[in-house]
Amino acid sequence: MIELRNIKKSFGQLQVLKDISLTINDGEVVSIVGPSGAGKTTLLQIMGTLDNADSGSVIIDGINTSSLGSNQLAKFRNQHIGFVFQFHQLLPEFTAVENIMIPAMIAGKSQRQAKQRALELLDMLGLKERASHKPAELSGGEKQRVAVARALINNPSVIMADEPSGSLDTKNKTELHQLFFDLRDKLHCTFLIVTHDEQLASITDRTIHLKDGEIVADELKTVTDADSQTN
Numbered sequence: 001m002i003e004l005r006n007i008k009k010s011f012g013q014l015q016v017l018k019d020i021s022l023t024i025n026d027g028e029v030v031s032i033v034g035p036s037g038a039g040k041t042t043l044l045q046i047m048g049t050l051d052n053a054d055s056g057s058v059i060i061d062g063i064n065t066s067s068l069g070s071n072q073l074a075k076f077r078n079q080h081i082g083f084v085f086q087f088h089q090l091l092p093e094f095t096a097v098e099n100i101m102i103p104a105m106i107a108g109k110s111q112r113q114a115k116q117r118a119l120e121l122l123d124m125l126g127l128k129e130r131a132s133h134k135p136a137e138l139s140g141g142e143k144q145r146v147a148v149a150r151a152l153i154n155n156p157s158v159i160m161a162d163e164p165s166g167s168l169d170t171k172n173k174t175e176l177h178q179l180f181f182d183l184r185d186k187l188h189c190t191f192l193i194v195t196h197d198e199q200l201a202s203i204t205d206r207t208i209h210l211k212d213g214e215i216v217a218d219e220l221k222t223v224t225d226a227d228s229q230t231n
Contacts, residue, residue, distance in 0.1 A: 001026040001190055002047060002158065007056035009042055009213075016042050017053070018213040026157075029184055029191040031201040034210035040194045041162055043210065047192065048160045049077050061157055078107050082151030082189075086163040088143040090135040090150075096142075097122060097131040100150045107154050114153070121149035125179070141172030148179065158190040159183075165197055177203065 002024040009017040016039045024030055032040050045051040047058060049065050058065045060080060068076055082103075090099045097118045104114035122128050125145045135143055144164065151159050161180075165173040177200050180191050193200065201207050209217035 001028075001061065002192075003057075003059040004047065005057045005059070007043070007046060007053045007058070009039075009046065009051075009053050016213050017046070020056070020213075020215060022208065022215065022218075024158075024190060024192060027184060027188060027190055028206055029180060029204045030193065030206045030208060031204040032192065032194045032208045032210060033196070033201050034216075038210040039213045040210055044160055044162055044192065044194050048081055048083060049073055050083075078103060079154055080156050080158065082154070082156040082159045084144070084147050084151050084159060084161040084164045086166040088135065088147045090143055090146060092135050095132050095134055096127065096138065096146045099135070099146055100153055103150060104153045117153055118149065121152055122146075125149055139172075140168055141175065144168060144172070144176055145179070148176075148183070152183070152187065152189075155187075156189065158192060161191065161193045161195075163195060163197075164193060165195070165200060173197065173199070 004020055004022040007017050007020040008015070020043065032043065034040050042051065046053050049058065052066075063076065065073060065076065091102075097115060100118035100121060101111070101114040104117060105111065109117075119128070119131060122131050125148065127142060127145055127149075130138060130142055135146075138146065165176050168176060180193070183189055184191060193204065195201055205221055207219040207221075208215060209219065
């Protein structure tokens, strides 16, 4: 589903990623953990085609993204990848439904099509009554659910999330974590999540441990372990 081959990335003299090779399977919920400065966010950005590696390749759904021009890459990213960030990144002047519609409009959907799908997602996420509210009128948990809906609107094959529960309280964290698994099962998405949250990392299907720009452990949970942690 996603294959990284010999990814290297430096900023000046600092080598942030050191020859990373990794395969993510379709339908996995994968957490990426490690201390600050380990290269987690840089790795996620390269996998999400938001940044370029110095060398190596990123293959998503059989397509080598390094072979795409900038316009092709932007179109590919819009159609194949959804993003969720720690602080929502919602546009304050737009309502919840309008924020969700934006990626669909960029993809060329009509306003009617985009709005219909956005409302369906809001209903799925229990926010139908909040469609006309602007971000300032939503709670932290509601804003993050709107951000998740925005990530889902173009039916991407993978959702990439950077510290998605980092700004939430315990209740909203737990609900968001469970939401990822519910969406994986319902929509058959793959989830890649950079997190410092030990509780989230403990329940994902797989945990990639980074340290000093290298993968130091790749922990695949057993079905029994995953069941016991989510029950």
